[in-house]
Amino acid sequence: MRLTRDVVSGENRRKLRDISGEEVASCYQCGKCSAGCAMTGMMDLLPHQVIRLVQLGHIEEAAASRTIWLCASCLACSARCPRGVSLPNVMESLRVTLLRPGERHLDPAGLPAEVLENAPEQALVAGLRKYT
Ligand code: SF4
Ligand code: SF4
Structure with missing residues (x-):
């Protein structure tokens, strides 16, 4: 994508800032x-x-x-950042932009019984929040 002012300060970047804060x-x-x-x-x-890609609007x-x-x-990473940027928030907002249109990266109904029985509850909840 060509780097232009519209790309750098475009709608997508604004949306991402709103979601991630x-x-x-x-x-x-x-x-x-x-x-x-x-x-x-x-x-x-x-x-x-x-x-850097997000800064450039990509x-x-x-x-x-x-x-x-x-x-x-x-x-x-956010604990080390001298500028107070929370990368996990940015990563989460990027995932959200993909998931919002309804794309699922994990089908809860398709999880094997063995996983449901043995995986820690916290890992299951975190995985479902992240991928669905
Ligand atoms: S939050 Fe994500 S990007 Fe940051 S250190 Fe942990 S794994 Fe890496
Ligand atoms: S630590 Fe903070 S300022 Fe440094 S590259 Fe990562 S996000 Fe940018």
């Missing part, structure tokens, strides 16, 4: 969030790269990354 323009790309994230080995974009690219689904919402 985060002002991503505060991020100055120091990378401390990515340096402290335990999930980066599996991520296709590093957390600070997700923020919401679809950020939302298409595997990273937003791998984020464990552990808060390690």
